[in-house]
Amino acid sequence: MWKKPEAETPQPESHSAPAPASAPQPRSVPTPVESRREVAIIGATISIHGELNGQEDLLIQGSVEGKVDLKQNNITVGKSGRVKADMYGRVISIEGEVEGNLYGGEQIIVRQSGAVRGNIVAPRVSLEDGSKLKGSIDMEPKGVEKARSQGALAPEVKGRADSSVRPGAEADASARSAAATAKPESSTARV
Amino acid sequence: MDWPSARSAKPAPPRAASAERHAERHRSLALKALLQELPEDRSSKVLDLGSASGRNLEFLSQFACKIQIEDLYASLPTADGEAPVGPPPFGRLLGFSEAARFDVILLWDLLDYLDHDSIRALVAHLARFCRPGSLLLAFSSNQKEIPEQPIRFRFVDSETLEYDVASSRLRPGPRYVPRDIAHMFAGFRVQNSYLLKNGIQEYVFARE
Numbered sequence: 001m002w003k004k005p006e007a008e009t010p011q012p013e014s015h016s017a018p019a020p021a022s023a024p025q026p027r028s029v030p031t032p033v034e035s036r037r038e039v040a041i042i043g044a045t046i047s048i049h050g051e052l053n054g055q056e057d058l059l060i061q062g063s064v065e066g067k068v069d070l071k072q073n074n075i076t077v078g079k080s081g082r083v084k085a086d087m088y089g090r091v092i093s094i095e096g097e098v099e100g101n102l103y104g105g106e107q108i109i110v111r112q113s114g115a116v117r118g119n120i121v122a123p124r125v126s127l128e129d130g131s132k133l134k135g136s137i138d139m140e141p142k143g144v145e146k147a148r149s150q151g152a153l154a155p156e157v158k159g160r161a162d163s164s165v166r167p168g169a170e171a172d173a174s175a176r177s178a179a180a181t182a183k184p185e186s187s188t189a190r191v
Numbered sequence: 192m193d194w195p196s197a198r199s200a201k202p203a204p205p206r207a208a209s210a211e212r213h214a215e216r217h218r219s220l221a222l223k224a225l226l227q228e229l230p231e232d233r234s235s236k237v238l239d240l241g242s243a244s245g246r247n248l249e250f251l252s253q254f255a256c257k258i259q260i261e262d263l264y265a266s267l268p269t270a271d272g273e274a275p276v277g278p279p280p281f282g283r284l285l286g287f288s289e290a291a292r293f294d295v296i297l298l299w300d301l302l303d304y305l306d307h308d309s310i311r312a313l314v315a316h317l318a319r320f321c322r323p324g325s326l327l328l329a330f331s332s333n334q335k336e337i338p339e340q341p342i343r344f345r346f347v348d349s350e351t352l353e354y355d356v357a358s359s360r361l362r363p364g365p366r367y368v369p370r371d372i373a374h375m376f377a378g379f380r381v382q383n384s385y386l387l388k389n390g391i392q393e394y395v396f397a398r399e
Contacts, residue, residue, distance in 0.1 A: 110243075126245060133243035134266070136259040139252055 044080045058089075060096070071105060079113050092122070101135075216353050220385040221393035223350035225295065225328050229254045235294040238320070240264075240301055242343055250346035259293070261285060264301060264341045278312035291320050298329040300341050300391075302372065303365055310375045318378040321398040327379060331372060334390045337364040369394075 039057045042048060046062035053069040060068075060081040068075060068087040075089035081096030090105045094114035102108050104122030115132040125137050229235050235255040239247065242262040251258050266284045296317055302310055317327070339360040344352040369392060373381055379396035386392050 125248060127243050127248050128245055131243055133260050134262055136257065139256040
């Protein structure tokens with residue numbers, strides 16, 4: 001599950017890339033300690049239906065259906081991850097399968113093993129050779145902000161995609177296995 | 192991946208070609224002509240009916256910040272089971288919203304993998320999502336045999352494409368002639384057409 005935790009992580013703290021015009025909250029300059037971000041993990045046998053939100057990076061190896069809202073954090077859908085949900089994150093990386101629209105504040109990466117069926121909205125989008133995508137890509141700088149304010153994609157962009165993305169969250173060896181918080185009123189988790 | 196009913200009648204069984212895989216380059220005059228028409232403000236909306244490619248995305252992002260990728264051939268009904276009758280259901284396969292409008296459509300060499308009726312149906316469907324002046328890039332081979340599946344072209348620069356010649360199996364080519372193709376593209380006019388030495392006829396169509 002954790003074959004290449006750090007080598008492929010897309011610089012979660014880097015601010016060199018063109019930030020979205022609506023850059024959410026400014027972050028303090030990261031110290032070496034702070035840069036070791038903790039990652040919540042949804043294990044391969046975990047299935048979640050509902051809405052996920054929180055303040056930690058997230059690695060999904062299991063199944064998620066509903067909505068994933070971690071706008072300030074990085075989300076990775078691992079190779080065994082299966083997501084049927086709209087996902088909001090800072091850097092979203094997909095190695096597994098996603099059916100839903102992806103909104104990345106900084107970047108979205110669809111890895112070679114990834115398959116996305118849905119629309120992608122992010123200032124920077126990267127598709128690795130071999131990845132699968134069926135849907136639209138919107139790299140308009142204010143695209144994510146616009147999508148948020150409209151609560152949906154632009155009319156010409158009908159959401160569907162199937163590809164995988166892997167976020168650049170660093171895998172902490174002691175990462176907890178379900179730190180993402182699920183909204184109690186709207187989600188149920190079952191193992 | 193096969194679409195028997197959509198293809199030219201009675202394709203001969205595919206035969207194996209050489210087993211090695213290598214990349215070849217294709218100098219495309221039509222691509223050059225098309226790109227020269229695009230504004231530099233990244234305002235164009237592109238519909239790519241080929242498969243997803245990181246290099247193509249990177250290249251196209253110079254001209255467009257909205258790109259729709261469809262991989263149409265992979266979406267066509269397969270030959271498994273009962274063969275479908277008539278053209279593929281493009282309205283379902285390419286289910287754009289009514290408000291969608293594209294400035295550029297990359298059809299690549301898909302024409303050679305569809306029969307007349309299917310091409311007409313596809314063109315009619317695409318025409319609904321074009322503005323007057325929208326451009327469509329298409330290739331067609333006049334060779335007797337073509338690769339079993341559409342070629343995955345990758346951009347190298349504004350007039351060069353690259354593609355892998357896999358250990359491909361070959362199939363008979365439909366060998367559409369320019370006059371037939373022009374008739375099948377109702378609502379479009381041929382803006383540029385080039386016959387290359389390798390037998391590829393390139394087209395840039397413009398929506399009327």
